[in-house]
Amino acid sequence: MGIIFVKDREGNSHKLEAEAGSTIMEIIRDAGLEIEAACGGCCACATCHVYVEENWLSKLKTRCEEEILMLDQAFHVANTSRLCCQLEFDEQINGIVLTLAPD
Amino acid sequence: MNHNTDVIIIGAGPVGLFAIFELGLLNLQCHLIDNLDKVGGQCSELYPEKPIYDIPSRVKISGQELTDELMKQVKVFNPVFHLNQQAEKIEKLSDQLWKVSTSAGNIISAKCVVIAAGVGSFVPRKPPIENIEKYENTSVFYSVRDKKKFNGKNILIAGGGDSALDWANDLSSIADVTLMHRRKEFRAAPTTVSKMLNLEKKNKIKFILGQLDSIQESEGQQLNIEYKNDEKKDSLKVDFLLPFYGLKMELGPIANWGLNLYENQIVVDTEKFETSEPSIFAIGDINIYPGKLKLILSGFHEAALMAQKCFSYCCPDKKNVFRYTTSSKDLHKKLGV
Ligand SMILES: Cc1cc2nc3c(=O)[nH]c(=O)nc-3n(C[C@H](O)[C@H](O)[C@H](O)COP(=O)(O)OP(=O)(O)OC[C@H]3O[C@@H](n4cnc5c(N)ncnc54)[C@H](O)[C@@H]3O)c2cc1C
Numbered sequence: 414m415g416i417i418f419v420k421d422r423e424g425n426s427h428k429l430e431a432e433a434g435s436t437i438m439e440i441i442r443d444a445g446l447e448i449e450a451a452c453g454g455c456c457a458c459a460t461c462h463v464y465v466e467e468n469w470l471s472k473l474k475t476r477c478e479e480e481i482l483m484l485d486q487a488f489h490v491a492n493t494s495r496l497c498c499q500l501e502f503d504e505q506i507n508g509i510v511l512t513l514a515p516d
Numbered sequence: 517m518n519h520n521t522d523v524i525i526i527g528a529g530p531v532g533l534f535a536i537f538e539l540g541l542l543n544l545q546c547h548l549i550d551n552l553d554k555v556g557g558q559c560s561e562l563y564p565e566k567p568i569y570d571i572p573s574r575v576k577i578s579g580q581e582l583t584d585e586l587m588k589q590v591k592v593f594n595p596v597f598h599l600n601q602q603a604e605k606i607e608k609l610s611d612q613l614w615k616v617s618t619s620a621g622n623i624i625s626a627k628c629v630v631i632a633a634g635v636g637s638f639v640p641r642k643p644p645i646e647n648i649e650k651y652e653n654t655s656v657f658y659s660v661r662d663k664k665k666f667n668g669k670n671i672l673i674a675g676g677g678d679s680a681l682d683w684a685n686d687l688s689s690i691a692d693v694t695l696m697h698r699r700k701e702f703r704a705a706p707t708t709v710s711k712m713l714n715l716e717k718k719n720k721i722k723f724i725l726g727q728l729d730s731i732q733e734s735e736g737q738q739l740n741i742e743y744k745n746d747e748k749k750d751s752l753k754v755d756f757l758l759p760f761y762g763l764k765m766e767l768g769p770i771a772n773w774g775l776n777l778y779e780n781q782i783v784v785d786t787e788k789f790e791t792s793e794p795s796i797f798a799i800g801d802i803n804i805y806p807g808k809l810k811l812i813l814s815g816f817h818e819a820a821l822m823a824q825k826c827f828s829y830c831c832p833d834k835k836n837v838f839r840y841t842t843s844s845k846d847l848h849k850k851l852g853v
């Protein structure tokens with residue numbers, strides 16, 4: 414069991430329990446935070462857009478082609494942007510800090 | 517236009533399409549309404565190329581293939597499609613008759629209504645920019661209905677998919693078009709992309725790297741658009757802004773139809789999949805009941821049971837005899853086999 418830190422759109426921080434094997438999107442959604450994730454994690458909607466705190470970026474797997482394409486439908490995309498249904502939680506990113514993108 | 521049929525199906529996703537088949541076997545005629553310009557719902561709009569692995573007996577089938585196969589399967593029943601329009605209103609004409617009106621002015625009456633509306637209608641994704649609503653339908657448009665409006669004007673098209681590029685190419689012959697996207701790579705058909713790049717070379721389209729940041733009014737009906745490219749900010753003035761960022765699903769008018777809802781889904785029973793209003797049914801992703809799974813195969817099952825009850829509403833004096841398609845002469849006749 415690990416944790417992730419998520420800042421919501423009102424600026425409140427949440428500490429969420431995270432289990433290896435779940436995606437970050439699932440962890441955020443199941444904790445009841447406002448994340449639309451309309452396609453349920455199929456990389457087909459871009460409504461699970463988050464910003465990853467800079468110093469965690471290098472610990473993540475790089476974006477695959479599909480995620481890059483899908484990010485074209487997101488707004489306010491930055492170089493810290495990720496679709497978090499494509500990020501699987503593991504020990505490497507225990508404690509990662511994320512911010513939900515505006516919707 | 518006024519139409520009359522046995523059953524109105526709202527939503528032409530996979531579940532709405534299969535409902536045509538189950539109702540057809542019982543001799544019930546259907547009219548379908550869908551917001552999209554094509555059938556197939558999520559399967560054709562969100563993941564046409566992606567494989568599905570849990571359709572019984574199909575080891576693997578793509579969203580578009582499933583849609584095409586369903587269309588082949590229901591063709592014999594001559595369903596009538598009203599695409600590109602939203603079912604907006606439902607009214608009770610009498611105990612045994614409903615009237616559904618669409619955004620394109622079609623009025624359809626029927627004894628039963630089947631809501632197979634998925635997660636709702638596909639509507640354009642709107643950029644989360646302050647005050648954008650203020651300019652919608654005057655200077656900001658999410659779709660192009662009337663090209664004439666743009667004649668000789670300054671237009672900014674934002675986005676990097678097929679719609680953005682198609683319209684940039686198309687409107688560049690009558691207007692001053694700027695295309696904005698956050699990178700100079702596009703998620704559109706290769707021919708569309710090369711056409712756009714060609715037009716750019718000929719100075720018929722101007723391309724800028726960037727993302728929308730804010731909008732303000734400017735003098736003479738113009739919009740001042742601020743955009744960002746990495747941390748650099750810049751701005752331009754245009755007559756019209758056309759953002760094309762794909763579609764999302766929204767429950768829409770169904771929320772106001774007086775049906776029992778739970779978290780934006782329609783509550784049904786699991787015997788007939790009927791809503792709180794007799795002779796209005798809900799099947800597929802739109803409904804909710806204990807144990808509901810949002811799977812295509814669940815929707816197919818729901819369609820079969822719903823059809824049985826529709827039959828008793830539409831043909832109260834007829835007996836419904838359960839038969840298999842394999843062996844029934846009567847069903848073979850209906851299927852044209
Ligand atoms: C990426 C992805 C992968 C998936 N993979 C699988 C899988 O492997 N297996 C599986 O079983 N399921 C899968 N699903 C889920 C599956 O696609 C849905 O369960 C299925 O599409 C539901 O079908 P439906 O006909 O109920 O609704 P939808 O497909 O959502 O279609 C509903 C239609 O109704 C229309 N509509 C809604 N309201 C109105 C209105 N008022 N007026 C007019 N039209 C209206 C909409 O425009 C839409 O076209 C996946 C979904 C996604 C997004």
Ligand code: FES
Pocket residue numbers: 438450451452453454455456457458459460461483496497498499
């Ligand atoms: S949930 Fe749809 S892209 Fe991540």
